[in-house]
Amino acid sequence: MPFALRRLFATLLVFCEPNNPRSLWEKFYDALSEDHRQNLQLTAEQVQNITLDHIASFIESMGKKIPGYNLTACNKASIIRNKPTKEIEAELQIPISEEDIHMKVLLNNAQRAAFDLIMHHIKQHLGGGFFIDGPGGTGKTFLYRALLAAIRSEGSIAIATASTGIAAANLPGGRTAHSHFKIPLDINSSTGCNVGKQNAVATLIRKTKLISWDEVPMAKKQNIEAFEAMLRDVFSNKTIFTGKVAVFGGEFRQVPPISPRSTREECINNSLVESTLWPHLHILRLTENMRALHDPQFSSFLLDVGNGTYNNIDEDLITIPECMTINTKEGSNPILTLVEHIYPDFTENAFKSNYLTSRAILTPKNEFVDEINKVLMNQFPRSSYTYTSFDKATNDKQENYP
Structure with a gap:
């Protein structure tokens, strides 16, 4: 099909580096544009432009630009590709619910102070990194959603990421940081994000006003440092965060040992607090537990357990309160x-x-x-029934069910 041929053609241009791309274009133009030529309402010039536009989209997704291949004499594709990339279009099409927009007026005092400070840095183009420190239930996700809605409702781009898929699913348009920033799974101090200066992800980041990263204590410090190094590379700037606002969040009290041989402290020592970025972050703390708003005793209990100050029997055991047993x-x-x-x-x-x-x-x-x-x-006061599922049809001589 022409669509598949256009994708193949783009792949050949990017990865096989043919000596004469224009001769390939002219030789196979009819096959590449066949579906568009069947539209009798399009002129020959419009068919060529649309075909070039589709090929340019594939080439951009592979990290290159179509003007470098000189497929046509006037190279109209350089004009065509002024429209946003598909990554930018996808971010701009993320739906914004009325509930999220209304969250701004429901923030408590600590959330409001953090919201105002972050928005001030965004609007004044000050850049900078923030870390939202708060136990579970203090409204970190609530604050992220309010920030994301505030930026997106203005027609601007805000990227929502998290260290885990579960946390990312709680954010509108959320994705894992590994997916969004192309962070290698096996990373060390000598490797970085697979984001080139000219590819679509770099273009998206340049147009982004806010980047949020939830559950960041669960990420290795090398991942976070690679992300920040990628920002400096994309902007060709040695300044930390290069004028972008990055909001990290999470709770170090929830960081567990990842193996019987590692301690909680060892895990923390390999995380954000030991990274080169930690001294440059604004620490914003949330302490009011919104989930247990009417149970301050329980909120206090959770904080004390997380801080390691609650009635420890020994290093690994605590006494559970009578009211919880x-x-x-x-x-x-x-x-x-x-x-x-x-x-x-x-x-x-x-x-x-x-x-x-x-x-x-x-x-x-x-x-x-x-x-x-x-x-x-x-x-249960009724009879129970068992419904059995099948993975194949019996006596299906007509093969109606593959």
Whole structure:
């Protein structure tokens, strides 16, 4: 198909470096433009321009520019490609919800102070790096979404990234930092991001006003340093962050050992705090737990555990508060006791949606999930049915189902 041929043609130009690209263009032009020539409403010049435009798009995605190949005498493609790249178009098309736009007026005092400072740096073109430090529940994601909506609602570009796919999914248009900035999976101090100065990612970064990176304590310091080095390379500038505003965020209290032989401190020593960027970041702290706003005792408990100051029995153990435990009688089934505590009067309330959706039991292992589900299903006041799935059709002589 012509579309596939245009992509092949672009690949040949970029990676095979033919001696005479124009002769290839002239020889195979009819095949490359066949689908557009069938549109009788287009003139011959318009067909050529559209074909060149599509090839230019493929070439840009490979890090090159079409004018360097001189496919036509007047090289109209240099004019055509003034329109935004597909990366820029994709960022500009990210939907902005009314809820996100309204978040700005719902910020608490600490979030508002951080929001205003970051927006001041953006509007005054001051650049700089920020680190949002806050325990889980203090509204870091809420703040990111407010910032992203504020920038995007003005028609500008804001890039949302995170160290993990789960965290990225919480942000509109979010992607992992490895995906967005082409960070190699196996990185060291001598390698960097696979972003060339002239490719589409570099063009996108130049037009970006804000870059956010959530869960950054989970990333190796080499990843973060490679990202910042990429910024300096793209802008040909030795200044840190080169006038761009980068907002990092996360909580070092949540950094766990990655193997039995490594300690939490060893993990932290390989992260952002030990990078060359840490002294240049503005540290903005969020302390008010918005998820447990009406339970200050629980918020305080979480902070103390994270800081390592709560009633430690030894290095690895703490005493759980009585209000968070369920006492079981000697000889009783602890799973059944837990179920009865979380789902009291289950039989009478089994068909009430509010009752079922307002409570849950979380477990560290799937085997416990199965055991708890079995206990609850045995208590359900109706008969159970098993629906079996099949992965092939039986007696399908007509082969209706491949």
